[in-house]
């Protein structure tokens with residue numbers, strides 16, 4: 001019996017398909033995917049990382065530190081109607097420009113909710129504020145213990161492999177272990193761990209600390225924006241009960257069948273869209289590139305059309 005190729009990124013896709021094939025609250029409309037691929041007319045708009053101009057970038061190790069902290073906190077903005085991802089990205093960037101030691105490992109270990117709020121100049125409690133502070137302290141402690149305090153050492157330990165970096169992140173930092181149990185099976189999503197790899201790849205344009213020979217293994221990032229876009233396009237279809245919950249902004253609890261099915265079917269649907277695009281056009285495209293296109297074009301559209309996001313209190317997305 002040959003050794004099964006256990007690689008951490010393939011477990012995400014395997015998990016997503018396992019859920020999609022048993023889902024009862026969410027289904028994937030393959031015909032709708034074909035229609036979207038046709039509409040794309042062989043092109044995927046190129047989305048440059050940091051097209052918004054909100055991220056810190058110095059082409060050096062401090063950028064890796066910034067991105068690890070950013071993606072340690074990159075979740076659950078919706079409970080505060082004014083809070084967006086941009087506030088986090090730009091808040092951390094401005095704090096770093098004002099004092100380039102604010103994200104040092106020993107400093108990260110001292111953050112409390114109020115100190116993080118002050119760092120970001122946010123005028124009131126952040127959603128899940130104490131969890132965010134706890135996750136910062138976790139990152140600071142583990143960086144100090146295992147990587148000389150530097151996220152760049154964590155990245156260099158992966159020797160240019162995205163899969164190896166995902167493995168290192170999920171082994172060393174419990175806060176990034178985005179997995180759950182669905183119908184008795186462990187399901188892996190790893191959204192923030194994967195988005196950290198993609199942010200490095202995007203920020204460094206695939207060079208230096210962003211050079212990953214296997215970046216194609218990274219899946220889309222199961223957040224709460226892309227599912228709303230896919231549902232709007234008819235690619236994700238929800239049961240009447242689930243649709244009603246989401247349309248009336250009822251919270252969907254983390255770990256429920258409904259929440260897991262939304263996230264897993266989103267990953268599976270984007271993978272199928274990618275495969276259909278490749279087979280139709282013969283052009284290679286990465287799930288990361290499709291994700292950035294869906295997220296960056298979908299987000300303003302979702303806000304403009306007031307597409308309802310699903311609301312889950314979670315540290316995972």
Ligand SMILES: Nc1nc2c(c(CN[C@H]3C=C[C@H](O)[C@@H]3O)cn2[C@@H]2O[C@H](COP(=O)(O)O)[C@@H](O)[C@H]2O)c(=O)[nH]1
Pocket residue numbers: 048049050051052074075076077078083084085086202220221222223224225226291292295299317
């Ligand atoms: N699938 C996916 N989800 C993403 C991102 C990004 C930012 N990626 C950077 C990469 C290139 C650009 O330069 C972007 O700046 C954030 N999110 C998620 O969205 C939600 C925030 O929404 P709102 O509350 O409206 O700000 C929240 O769950 C957050 O985790 C992405 O790329 N893909």
